[in-house]
Amino acid sequence: MKYGIPLVIGVGLMYFLYKNVDINSMMDTLKTDVNYWWFIPVAVVSIFSHVFRALRWRLQLKAIDVKPSFSAVLNSIFGTYVVNLAFPRLGEVWRCGYIANRQKASVTQVMGSMVADRLSDTVTVLLLTLVTFMLAQSAFGKFFDAYPQMKESFLNVASDARIWAGTALAIIALGWLLVMKTENKIIQKIQLMARNLWEGFASIGRMKGKWWFVLLTILIWGCYFLQLYLACQAFSFTINLSVLAVLVMFVLSSIGMGIPTNGGLGSWHVAIIFGLSLYGVGVFSPSNFDPRASAFAMLVWGFQTVLLIVLGIYAFTSMAIDRNRIESGKTKVDTTNDEIKL
Numbered sequence: 001m002k003y004g005i006p007l008v009i010g011v012g013l014m015y016f017l018y019k020n021v022d023i024n025s026m027m028d029t030l031k032t033d034v035n036y037w038w039f040i041p042v043a044v045v046s047i048f049s050h051v052f053r054a055l056r057w058r059l060q061l062k063a064i065d066v067k068p069s070f071s072a073v074l075n076s077i078f079g080t081y082v083v084n085l086a087f088p089r090l091g092e093v094w095r096c097g098y099i100a101n102r103q104k105a106s107v108t109q110v111m112g113s114m115v116a117d118r119l120s121d122t123v124t125v126l127l128l129t130l131v132t133f134m135l136a137q138s139a140f141g142k143f144f145d146a147y148p149q150m151k152e153s154f155l156n157v158a159s160d161a162r163i164w165a166g167t168a169l170a171i172i173a174l175g176w177l178l179v180m181k182t183e184n185k186i187i188q189k190i191q192l193m194a195r196n197l198w199e200g201f202a203s204i205g206r207m208k209g210k211w212w213f214v215l216l217t218i219l220i221w222g223c224y225f226l227q228l229y230l231a232c233q234a235f236s237f238t239i240n241l242s243v244l245a246v247l248v249m250f251v252l253s254s255i256g257m258g259i260p261t262n263g264g265l266g267s268w269h270v271a272i273i274f275g276l277s278l279y280g281v282g283v284f285s286p287s288n289f290d291p292r293a294s295a296f297a298m299l300v301w302g303f304q305t306v307l308l309i310v311l312g313i314y315a316f317t318s319m320a321i322d323r324n325r326i327e328s329g330k331t332k333v334d335t336t337n338d339e340i341k342l
Contacts (some may be wrong), residue, residue: 082312
């Protein structure tokens, strides 16, 4: 169910999106309204976003005395995304297991550093969302004026006391479970895992190069935004979109990626089509989605997915070579110092 439900959600969203789209018009858009040369810089910027993410995570790993080579960390990042395409959210667990196994380190401590890594992304998305919604109030206001029922539904959920009370009770119960004194072996194991997770998470506070961490976070998300901006230059109907319009699409798509589908299947498309509709590219109507917006979402998502698969193939090939070098003694992995290739 954990991996089947996200796939069903993604496929269902894709069917919902494209069942009423004029496929012939969408194909005409892909033939006549796209300058495919723009996808070369999109690919370059995308690869750099992974490089910056690998550099950032390596800083956190060093703070807990786990010191893999940069190439190993970069391979783990490439591999994470291709694993997530098949099994949503499993990629993060996989990369922690890979690095911990390679460096003979604690899996839960490495997992804690990953949690901190992802939490920084969550905070970044929240900040971007707040700033973007303030800057683009007029565009969202027009949409909610056209669809007042959606605004009412959102406000009802946000003001539901039961949701807030349930969340508070869950946090209190979890905190009590982690600090209670008990002889129960299972609970003790959970508490040990929680401490190791916290150790990895807290490493962000004592690591060297905190400002590098901040800078790399800005570079990562700057690359993500630049990818979408460059993709907009490839289409005749989005080339004149303002930076704010692209920022709105970017924030919406980032939120969409939070829905656990395979690589944002369907959820990313919905967010992008909605964002384009706010700025005059079609109308956000389930009965008649604009073929241009649908073509944009399909092509950009498809290109990124193919790129992730190619990078994943490279990563797993490189990891196999690395494993053979370690087993043959050509690469010495020191768990306390940076490794040396002989």
